[in-house]
Amino acid sequence: MSREPVNLVEVGPRDGLQNESRPLDVERRVELIHRLVDAGLTTVEAGSFVSPKWVPQMADTDQVLDRLDLDAGIHYPVLVPNQKGLDAALSAGAKDIAIFGAASESFSKKNINCSIEESLDRFRPVAEQALGNGMRVRGYVSCLVACPYEGRIEPNQVVPVVRAMFEMGCYEVSLGDTIGRGTPKQIHAVLDALLSEFKPEQLALHCHDTYGMAIANIVAGLEKGIRTFDASVGGAGGCPYAPGASGNVATEDVVYLLESEGFETGVDVEALVETGKWLFGELDKMPPSKVNQAYQS
Numbered sequence: 001m002s003r004e005p006v007n008l009v010e011v012g013p014r015d016g017l018q019n020e021s022r023p024l025d026v027e028r029r030v031e032l033i034h035r036l037v038d039a040g041l042t043t044v045e046a047g048s049f050v051s052p053k054w055v056p057q058m059a060d061t062d063q064v065l066d067r068l069d070l071d072a073g074i075h076y077p078v079l080v081p082n083q084k085g086l087d088a089a090l091s092a093g094a095k096d097i098a099i100f101g102a103a104s105e106s107f108s109k110k111n112i113n114c115s116i117e118e119s120l121d122r123f124r125p126v127a128e129q130a131l132g133n134g135m136r137v138r139g140y141v142s143c144l145v146a147c148p149y150e151g152r153i154e155p156n157q158v159v160p161v162v163r164a165m166f167e168m169g170c171y172e173v174s175l176g177d178t179i180g181r182g183t184p185k186q187i188h189a190v191l192d193a194l195l196s197e198f199k200p201e202q203l204a205l206h207c208h209d210t211y212g213m214a215i216a217n218i219v220a221g222l223e224k225g226i227r228t229f230d231a232s233v234g235g236a237g238g239c240p241y242a243p244g245a246s247g248n249v250a251t252e253d254v255v256y257l258l259e260s261e262g263f264e265t266g267v268d269v270e271a272l273v274e275t276g277k278w279l280f281g282e283l284d285k286m287p288p289s290k291v292n293q294a295y296q297s
Contacts, residue, residue: 004262004263006229006265007043008228008229008230008267009043009045009229010036010041010043010045010230010251012032012044012231012232012248012279013046013064014047014078015230015248016237016248017057018057018058018237020057022284023056023057023059024057026060030064032279033076036233036272037074044076045077046061047061047079048085049086049092050085061092065094066092070095077138079100081112082122085126086130089130094135095136096138097136098137098138098140099123099127099139099170100141101123101161102119102142102161103158104150106147106149106150107142107143107147107149123168124168127168127169128169137168137171138172139168139172139174140173141174141175141176144177144182144190145187145190146182155190155194156193158175158194159194159197162198163197172203173198173204174228174230175203175206177206177207177214177217180211182213182217183213183217184213185220187205191224191226192224195225203226203228204226205226205229205230206230207229208247208249209235209247210247214249219257229249230248231251231254232247233252233276234276234279234287235247235250235276235287235292250287252269252291252295253291255291269291273295276292277292280292
């Protein structure tokens with residue numbers, strides 16, 4: 001009997017590294033991506049076209065893409081914040097981009113200095129041009145259940161932002177528990193609201209482990225039919241604009257969970273553990289991943 005597949009989106013080389021204090025040069029970022037692909041991951045965020053003044057860790061993303069085989073069947077999405085970012089992504093030959101919004105007005109203003117509606121208006125022409133150039137467009141929505149500035153976020157705040165992302169042409173929207181404050185009950189509630197309008201295969205979960213709830217929330221997502229999850233090798237990173245967002249859920253931990261529960265990820269957990277160990281050696285710190293630590297003990 002075949003096992004049900006689950007898709008993993010590896011965000012370590014972008015969302016992970018952007019919040020690490022020690023930047024990695026292009027060579028080591030490319031090596032990280034190659035290691036992740038060799039471990040079996042087929043969607044790996046390669047970087048972002050944001051100002052290096054604000055996110056120096058993502059400088060030279062064009063050089064990273066230049067060293068990757070963009071026609072080998074692996075998806076290498078890059079984050080673009082605006083038209084300038086899209087222009088740079090197009091020039092670099094990117095085939096996949098990600099755009100982002102938030103379910104919290106306060107977070108939107110702190111993060112990108114505009115309201116939710118203004119941010120969506122900004123991204124509509126970006127998505128239209130990207131689609132016109134044959135790119136795939138993924139959407140991110142931050143503050144799924146809680147905001148560091150507003151507190152609790154209700155499901156009815158999330159639904160219209162997700163709807164707008166799909167209206168722009170996104171093939172998938174990733175739902176981010178940005179500060180990791182969500183619980184399974186809250187995840188169930190917001191997914192119930194979304195799944196009354198959208199199919200589970202259109203949605204992904206992006207859980208942070210700030211309060212140790214990420215794995216429990218992923219299980220909650222599985223219970224509601226979600227089969228795509230974002231994760232960061234070793235548990236690297238977090239959100240630089242969200243106080244208290246200590247880190248993404250570790251890819252090793254998610255793979256261990258899914259494979260143990262009878263799902264198919266296509267990822268070699270031991271190769272992933274070695275990659276996490278190598279990455280955090282480069283960052284000169286211990287990986288937060290519990291599975292990584294267990295394999296090394």
